[in-house]
Amino acid sequence: MGRRTRARRGTTATALLAAALTASLAAGCTGTGGSPDDGRGSPQRSPRTSPQESSPKPPRTVPPVLAVKLDNAPDARPHAGVDAADVVYVEQVEGGLSRLMAVYATGLPDAVGPVRSARESDLELLRQFHRPVLAFSGAQSKLLPVIDRAPLEARTPAEAPGAYFRGGDRPAPHNLYLRPGRLLPSAPGPEALTTGFHYGPAPAGGTPESSRTVRYPAARFTFTWSGSEGRWLVAMDGTPAVTPEGGRVTAATVVVQYVTVRASAYRDFLGSNSPYTETVGSGTAQVLRDGRAHDVRWKRATAAGGTAFTTGDGTPVNFAGGPVWVVLVKAP
Helix, strand or coil, rough: CCCCCCCCHHHHHHHHHHHHEEEEEEEECCCCCCCCCCCCCCCCCCCCCCCCCCCCCCCCCCCCCCEEEECHHHHHHCEEEEHHCEEEEEEEEHHHHHEEEEEEEECCCEEEEEECCCCCHHHHHHHHCCCEEEEEECCCCCHHHHHHHHHCCEEEECCCCCHHEEEECCCCCEEECCCCHHHCCCCCHHHHCCCCCEEEEEECCEEEEEEEEEEEECCEEEEEECCCEEEEEEEECCCCCCCCCCCCCCEEEEEEEEEEEEEEEEECCCCCEEEECCCEEEEEEEECCCCEEEEEEEEECCCCCCEEEEEECEEECEEEECEEEEEEECCC
């Protein structure tokens, strides 16, 4: 959660990252560079016992998704594997900066990263899935017992060292990567995406939208419609988001969801409060698809349920097939 320098990644940088990831995977390395970062600059704790819940676990009826918490500092880009995610959540963290949470169900890339620390808000957001696997580098010390009690499978480098490696292309903490295949034997499939999203033909109405920028106090995201690709091109802090190989990161649907962002009970090592993003409740949102913007309502009645996006008369709003980016931003 240190302060970020401006990313200057060109074709050479992306090629170096791709080569570094390939070499690390081929070598089967578990990484170098010391203890993985837990968001406080301190070593990881020892592996925990299986997470406990305050209530009995329901029978497993849906396979778990894989959720990976991603660094989003300029020095952490380009991201590996984010283009393969089914859903990418964007949330505000300390200092007005941002982090990503990538959710995988229909496919698992070879590598994902850089991986960083979890936040309290992540636990509420992940309750919509049945015991998801959460990959993260660590967390604030007072939050760790809360994560232990959450209905999810926490997998840090301390608990699954063979699933992580350090890339040699950049310094720690921006070089920790995950091999998803070491945590899940296979992709769980679309039935694991219990988000409440509806997919299908575009809704009627809406207004033409060629570009939308969403701002945090110290970060911004821009989504630009590409008719030739039939996707929204993602940019972060004014720089196009690309894969390590240089391809553009895109979204089929973008949701700008207005939520309550309040102070949490936790602070980082600098004393900055960690924002808590509330995803249970209701409010307004815009759904961007097919070059048009649709004003909608969102509602998530309980943490265990998904989020419904509807028109004023309660009709579900269909998303386009493909990656969905949900940008959680403070309501005006």
